[in-house]
Amino acid sequence: MLYREAGQFKTSYEADEAVFPILQDRIGVALILVIGFAVVPFVSSNFIVNSVLIPVLVFSLAAIGLNLLTGYTGLLSLGTGGFMGVGAFACYKLTTFFPDINIVILILLSGFVSAAVGAVFGLPSLRIKGFYLAVATLAAQFFLSWCFIRVPWLYNYNISASIEVPTRTLFGIPLTGPTATPLMRYIIVLSIVVLMTWIASNLIRGRLGRMWMAVRDMDIAAELIGIKLYRTKLLAFAISSYYCGVAGAMMVFFWLGNAESESFSINQSFLILFMVIVGGLGSLMGSFFGAAFIWGLPIILRFTPQFFGMPLNAATVEHLTFMIVGALIIFFLIAEPAGLARLWQVGKQKLRVWPFPY
Amino acid sequence: MDLLYKVFIDPFVQMGAAPDLLVQTMWEGLVAGVLYALIALGFVLIFKASGVFNFAQGIMVVFAALTLVGIYTLLRNWGLQPSNLAAFLALGLTIGVMFVLAVGVERLVLRPLVNQPDIILFMATFGLTYFLIGFGELVFGGEPKVMIANELYLPKGAIDIKMLGGFVQFQKIDIAAAVIASIMVVSLGIFFQRTRIGRALRAVADSHRAALSVGISLEQVWIIVWFAAGIVAITTGIMWGARSQVEFSLQIIALKALPVLILGGFTSIPGAIVGGVIIGVGEKLGEFYWGPLLGSGIESWLAYVIALIFLLFRPQGLFGEKIIERV
Amino acid sequence: MAPNAAARADTFPKLLMRNAQVFGTRPAMRHKDLGIWQTWTWAEVLDVVRAYAVGLHRLGLKRGETIAIVGANRPRLYWSVMAAQMLGAIPVPVYADAVADELAYVLAHADVRFAAVEDQEQVDKIQSVLERVPKLQLMLYDEKRGLRDYDHSRLHSMEDIIEEGQKALAGDPSVRAWLDGEIAAGRGSDPSIILYTSGTTGASKGVLLTGERSIMAASDTVAFDKLTEHDVSLAYLPLAWVGDHYLNYAQGLVSGFCTACPESSDTAMADLREIGPSFYFAPPRTLEVLLTRVTIRMEDAGFLKRKMFHYFVGVARKYGERILNGQPVPLGGRLLYWLGDLLVYGPLKNVLGLSRVRVAYTAGEAIGPDLFAFYRSIGLNLKQLYGQTEAFLYLTAQPDGEIYSDTVGRTFPNVDIRIAENGEVLFKSPGMFAGYFKDEAKTAEVMTPDGYVKTGDAGYFDEKTGHLKIIDRAKDVGRLNDGTLFPPKYIENKLKFYPNIREVVAYGDKRDFVAVMLNIDLTAVSSWAERNNVVYGSYQELAGHPLVYDMLEKHVAEVNRSLAQDKMTAGAQIKRFLILHKELDPDDGEITRTLKVRRGFIEERYAPLIKALYDGSKEADISTQVTFEDGRKGAISARIKIRDMKTEPTTAAMGKAA
């Protein structure tokens, strides 16, 4: 309905292959970015920024990471939490080694560490598939979270066995640590997420993306057209883990402020996997939807009783939340197994052919 | 050099030096293994018959145990005497609950999701897990509980046997666990091999149409396996509960069943048992003899690493059918 | 500025040179090819055409010779026309879907030595009739595919020829000078093109047009519709039809607008949507098909959506045209219409690819008032024009704001129209043809002593509007035995306005009463059948279905009612009708390429049916020869039912007495 595609024709392949070939989409995205950067900071409270926006963005990035691996390359992983942890601890160590290098750079660097770790734990994927591989990644998960406890060097021998984020500044403005304003942290996180999302979209639309999807859809045929399976899969693990690592680092440095092994437990891995599935396998857009849904739902559930002035104690609400989330996930898988992204596509298509049904 | 010694020589020297300790460790491993095996059994049952990788098996164990204890306390509060009667009544009711659960799962989860990709069903069982956690805590409260072991006539105390120049201690409950587990496995084995339903179940594993030809609807089969898995869960719950206590953290050990499955293969009942024992014994030995080298707690991941290494050499597991790539 | 600038250039090649200077960097031509819209600016086009011309010259094409152009709307074929004209040769476009016989006739009659064709299909077709075209020496093809192993002694790829030309031009400057000379040598009075009219009767005639006149005609219309180099039009009409040559080729060169060629005929719809033309021409049939599709697709929409759609279409019918004509409309109406535009008209036009259309024309046959009203009401500036090949299309057209569905508009500037006493329309016009190629006799036939051309159409000027109204072909207007007037086309059109009816042939001249043979519209009727779960195995079965008969009977009854309105036509009501078992098909020669029915031919072909219509029998057997897609011939036979109609009393007596 909003679309006016007549007369939007392409005279070059560059234009034809653009991320958003349709003008109206470009406008939409531009609007969202403007709102994200210019409007939200002024209208939303610290609470919103701190416990909704930042986490959702961080998780979206992690979800994108997992989606590259599971959604695009078809390799099921339950090690996401671990890889996020690697990023976080790596970044922590880097800050202690190079206190003067800008934190943003360190965060982006720490991703490489988890990329390396990811690649190592990706090795089994050359031999095994499906749930077997999932279990293999569980090994990574448990080994890593064990390391986060048992290797004191990782957290500089703090008695608390947790990492405390030091204060780091950019042009004198604190970005991390207790003194950093939520807004500042939000802006940094948003920028990094936008940048990395853009890169991800470039990757999946290009040669590498096609190789990944080829491996996902039919590895035999993929090998036959000259795709080296092991390189492609390992690359998928590495890049996926890079995204998760950066997400993990941001989670600690721009959101939680401190973290211990627990923050990167198996539950974290499952949480991210939920986001990917609910959002839609093989869709970047979906990763955002999934993160927002899975993270937002409990918050909403938590506040609705208060809103209606129902006297429920926190514990009960907590339990109810669990139940409802569980039920919703099942309901959701039944309603739309292809995830929120699919709903979005359908809606968009409807708008494009409006007033016709198809 | 020194390290190599510590890794490859020293542990075995210790074993030789104190064989009684070795036996003790292996026994504990064995028992743990048996319980892993029981959980794995739940997975296998469901995977075999419905191809669903039931992540909820772990929480089902906890849930079963909680329900049992919960109902028991309820009955007692109503002043039901004697305690044993209450206990067994509770057990019966719990079994009923597990049946209701099985039916519910089949109606509300499996049936609507039939012929969805595995990953989707897998995720659905996650949802189920969340639901059961929430529900369980809501009804029975989150705090740890004590299993009603002696009310159920489960033995207490230990037997010390003098052997190999030392004492090896066998907890009676552990022995009971081992025995009951074995009974469970054997009976399930018979159930699968001998009975008509059992054959139907195996038929389903191969093809759903085959099952129908045996005259059993898919729905029934699913209910049956989930119910069976529920029974297994109760047993496991009682055993674990009796050894430690009943709490939600138990569900994490459920994940231990995964490496067991890897070793045993997703579809083999004996595989589950053997795998369970290997993992149990392996991780206990590793913890006891190699743990100190790395700082303790390695049993949290050792099982997986064992499975992982194992996978690289035999992707389809010990007893799993061979996977052949078709072009 | 375009027109007067054009006036200076008196041939198309000169115009092309002008455009290359004036609009050098503007797009002249686009073509959906290899997935994107390949684009050429006027400057680029000039270069290619120059090279092409040189290439053709080297192959021996000489001034005054003819060259056949056969194929779909593709840049290289348009360029073939331009290149030929550059050398003073005369292009002769031929319908791409013409069957071998027609093709052979035209090629032979136009005694072409060269043929520029689209692809293997056309090459094969021509080679199959080679012996009947002795003069043909060389063929040029655009699409290389499949022609690799053909004997290339008399076959060249356009690409290669153009390349050679480029080399030659680059090689020595004198060639360029020579070519400029050739272009300059072209005179406006020289024949610029021969368009063969697929005559409704007998063999087609070659209409000879000259450059100067064509350009003058085009300049007038370009000025009339204020077309500029910023306009875009989609070339999807047959290359060989005057419409395409006029609207796209001539107007394009005069105004400098961009002509876009679709990827293929079956993607034309999608391509239309992508390119979003600002100037659009569609014969009523196309508009009809379009509307049918719209209605069918809306049928499948959800309840609310359907409700909304119909409601706002209603709103549009109420206010749309008045808003378009700039007449006063109540504020409420304007608001509703605005809302409708947001929810329905805008999106609808967008999906159909008509959002950006500034001027749209329809012509060729009468258009249904509802059909016409629909498009105008949703804000498409659709107008009617009247003309013919001999006039280089335009004779009359409707100026903005003076739109009536039953007129074809005012006499065009510089056009002179006279109505003969027998009601036939005669004209003199700037674009007037120079005569029929190699056919003095026929030329003389259609010319009046005082130099007017007979259109062969009967019509009159409407008093109120001053617009021309066309009722029928002059020679087709017949009389029933009781002497009442019988305008077959008029009746046929009234019936064809029903979406369920695709084709109609009416009989009555020198007969006791009017009877019609109907063709169902497969798309509309089959979807109707689906909705009312009517089962059928074949077209034939569907056409013969009693329920279908009932449905069409209602339509015929309504037509009778409306015929009864006017005392002129009241006597010509339909007494009997039947539904044909097969679609009338150009491949069987039953209708022309431009989809006009060949009444005479059909009369012979379906003699038994017509006999049955008039001897009162309830049904009749018929067996007909048919040509299948792949050219094979076969026969289908059927038993066809005939229905009687009761006629209405003349209601006109009071109403239209004055």
Add this chain to the structure above:
Amino acid sequence: MRAPGGTDVAVGDVLLSVENVSLSFGGVKAISDVSFDIRKGEIRAIIGPNGAGKTSMLNVINGFYHPQQGRVTFKNQTRSEMRPYEAAYGGIARTFQNVALFRGMTALDNIMAGRTLKMHSNLFWQMLRYGPAMREEVEHRHRVEEIIDFLKIQEIRRVPVGRLPYGLQKRVELGRALAMEPDLLLLDEPMAGMNMEEKEDMSRYVLDVNDHYGTTIALIEHDMGVVMDLSDRVVVLDHGIKIADGTPDEIKRNQSVIDAYLGVAH
């Protein structure tokens, strides 16, 4: 116009030769001691009753299976073992009996994927989708569009292949193979499950490929009519043994072939 089977294409020297190849799974012998060769530019048919080991032969040629005995020489270069992707690099493309497309991807992407081993831009540029990477994308998109044009599948360019009818899927798969610009194209029952019309189209395409790109083609096909029209030479397998080899006419007359098809016991 054109002699059937494109015999007018220059049939040159040996491109690939199979010498005494034997292959068995466990105890079962799939191929025993088969030898034949494929010449540059020819269309070579491999026929035989079901279970004759035809597909296994193709799998040996492009490296899915490794024969226990015998050698395969491709472009004068003998090898015992190689991975399928090495075959791809070597210039062997292949379509499958039951279509093996990337179902989740559009027809365009499927064929683009066929260009993978022709693309080289590094990860950095791919991340930016700019400079070399973009240039490469465009260049190869252009080549792919030519193939799409050649196979007349413009309308389905953006359709996920999973949704396409069988005939079109086969065509897309052929397109993907062509995108690799192979020297040797292996077609495993390209016309399986097609109606007459589709078969004619597909035959047309096979000939055009052989003719237009000068590609050497080895194909397995059950429809004898098709085989005889298309191929220059035919090799006949039965129960893993080569029972005949020659021109279509020779094969038609060969007694053992007739027996094999009539199922006479050996």
